Amino acid sequence: MEYTVQKLAKMAGISSRTLRYYDEIGMLxxxxxxxxxxxxxxxxxxxxxQQILFYRELGVTLEEIRAIITGPAFSAAGALxxxxxxxxxxxxxxxxxxxxxxxxxAAEEGRIxxxxxxxxxxxxxxMIDDNEKKYGEEIREKYGNxxxxxxxxxxxxxxxEQYAQVEKLGEEVLTTLEQAFATGDPAGELAQKAxxxxxxxxxxxxxxxxxxxHAGVAQMYVDDERFTAYYDRKQPGTAAFLRDAVFIYTxxxxxxxxx
Amino acid sequence: MEYTVQKLAKMAGISSRTLRYYDEIGMLxxxxxxxxxxxxxxxxxxxxxQQILFYRELGVTLEEIRAIITGPAFSAAGALxxxxxxxxxxxxxxxxxxxxxxxxxAAEEGRIxxxxxxxxxxxxxxMIDDNEKKYGEEIREKYGNxxxxxxxxxxxxxxxEQYAQVEKLGEEVLTTLEQAFATGDPAGELAQKAxxxxxxxxxxxxxxxxxxxHAGVAQMYVDDERFTAYYDRKQPGTAAFLRDAVFIYTxxxxxxxxx
DNA sequence: ATTGACATTGACGTTGCGTAAAGGTTTATA
DNA sequence: TATAAACCTTTACGCAACGTCAATGTCAAT
Numbered sequence: 001m002e003y004t005v006q007k008l009a010k011m012a013g014i015s016s017r018t019l020r021y022y023d024e025i026g027m028l029x030x031x032x033x034x035x036x037x038x039x040x041x042x043x044x045x046x047x048x049x050q051q052i053l054f055y056r057e058l059g060v061t062l063e064e065i066r067a068i069i070t071g072p073a074f075s076a077a078g079a080l081x082x083x084x085x086x087x088x089x090x091x092x093x094x095x096x097x098x099x100x101x102x103x104x105x106a107a108e109e110g111r112i113x114x115x116x117x118x119x120x121x122x123x124x125x126x127m128i129d130d131n132e133k134k135y136g137e138e139i140r141e142k143y144g145n146x147x148x149x150x151x152x153x154x155x156x157x158x159x160x161e162q163y164a165q166v167e168k169l170g171e172e173v174l175t176t177l178e179q180a181f182a183t184g185d186p187a188g189e190l191a192q193k194a195x196x197x198x199x200x201x202x203x204x205x206x207x208x209x210x211x212x213x214h215a216g217v218a219q220m221y222v223d224d225e226r227f228t229a230y231y232d233r234k235q236p237g238t239a240a241f242l243r244d245a246v247f248i249y250t251x252x253x254x255x256x257x258x259x
Numbered sequence: 260m261e262y263t264v265q266k267l268a269k270m271a272g273i274s275s276r277t278l279r280y281y282d283e284i285g286m287l288x289x290x291x292x293x294x295x296x297x298x299x300x301x302x303x304x305x306x307x308x309q310q311i312l313f314y315r316e317l318g319v320t321l322e323e324i325r326a327i328i329t330g331p332a333f334s335a336a337g338a339l340x341x342x343x344x345x346x347x348x349x350x351x352x353x354x355x356x357x358x359x360x361x362x363x364x365a366a367e368e369g370r371i372x373x374x375x376x377x378x379x380x381x382x383x384x385x386m387i388d389d390n391e392k393k394y395g396e397e398i399r400e401k402y403g404n405x406x407x408x409x410x411x412x413x414x415x416x417x418x419x420e421q422y423a424q425v426e427k428l429g430e431e432v433l434t435t436l437e438q439a440f441a442t443g444d445p446a447g448e449l450a451q452k453a454x455x456x457x458x459x460x461x462x463x464x465x466x467x468x469x470x471x472x473h474a475g476v477a478q479m480y481v482d483d484e485r486f487t488a489y490y491d492r493k494q495p496g497t498a499a500f501l502r503d504a505v506f507i508y509t510x511x512x513x514x515x516x517x518x
Numbered sequence: 519a520t521t522g523a524c525a526t527t528g529a530c531g532t533t534g535c536g537t538a539a540a541g542g543t544t545t546a547t548a
Numbered sequence: 549t550a551t552a553a554a555c556c557t558t559t560a561c562g563c564a565a566c567g568t569c570a571a572t573g574t575c576a577a578t
Contacts (some may be wrong), residue, residue, distance in 0.1 A: 006524065006552085016525090037574090059562075085366070091350060101346060213469070213471050213474075216469065218522095274536080295556070320533080
């Protein structure tokens, strides 16, 4: 199979400009150039492009990518496993960023307070973190686990702080739910607020929110007696009430949820 | 207290060039300029810089930061939410990539074959989304309804005795997961069996099964340390392994996977 | 023959600064 | 008091990794 720039670009989800750029800097030269000057790519180039895009997704610079894939020690199978590890690490880093944003949103909404001093201290710590991540491998080899322990503790602290916040949100869900239950209307304002708080609470645990998952969990509260006991401890029927409210909140109530 | 560029820069842990740049683009103008043309910053500017750096740490672009801090004070939360959405989208794409790496490793080992198209899955979100939605619905109709019917019957007929059976199923999940974890391959046969058992277990609680909900719960096992502790009690990393297996199982990031 | 979708090579724009160059000002010390 | 070190200024080019014109050539179909 032979590909022109556009065809390969569309397949790879990149622009044709990128392919020309890669040709220009010698990252990926086409297999041949036809009589009209068109770039023609073949299987070998497709595979190589895939490799390039893999590393690019990791944030590796093109120069480093070139060093990796043109290097003599390059073994596809081994590199892929390293790849995977890096991807997972990057996802963790992303998760931390998301947590930070969540936290800031909470602060903006006045749920927690942060002084300027605290913020400023946070920057310095974060910069240390960044440095550790950048040169983490070197540091680990040179200085052992000292740095790693420090950063681990930091992560733990952050999680702990986050955790306290989550529990606070959880309590807020309960109190709002209690008031809402008194109204008896799962479509009412209070019940919908409770459902929204519950969504926020879930978002602390879930990377991505979907209505289906939310409704699913609400249903589980009714079906699993351990959860039911938790929500019904003050007023029997609260779990079912929350489920009804969430079903309305997610717009799943009118759909065929019975089967 | 008045600060020159260098003093403020050192305090904030940035370069003086950055301060001049922020002045240049109007992000942060000094309080005044003295007789020699030096930039002089005061408390107000220090506070503003801290705000800027705070958002910068979250990965927000300078333009967006400007919009946040120069706009009405209450729009910050909204902007942060948008930013969070971006981060979440990025995270989803990362998950797709991870799945792709898994498949590529499998392909390298000759377990499955990958077409050129498949090799680029995870790099392009839009086209994948379209394809996934097209084929996803078919699969859900075929595969989903079957499972839903089965679980519905089970849930309806669920007695106290069968509740014990659920716990037995839960144990089965754990033992299978333990064996699968030893293989290290979340796309492997054992891991996929564990994911399937986990789905069955969930179906005892949920009236309807969706891959989104399944994946969401799996993610929660990683994010909530109570669940993580439960799954990691024998082997650290088991919760994450289950999550990875379920993500592959549900095809959340990829349209077709035979495992 | 014409249209429209493709291809080509320049060449300048983008972000968030780094890094001189070429000079003026302040401060510390000899 | 002279001088060096350490600050400050503006101007301006450089970087990655392409995006986005512009001007022009090629291919398939009508």
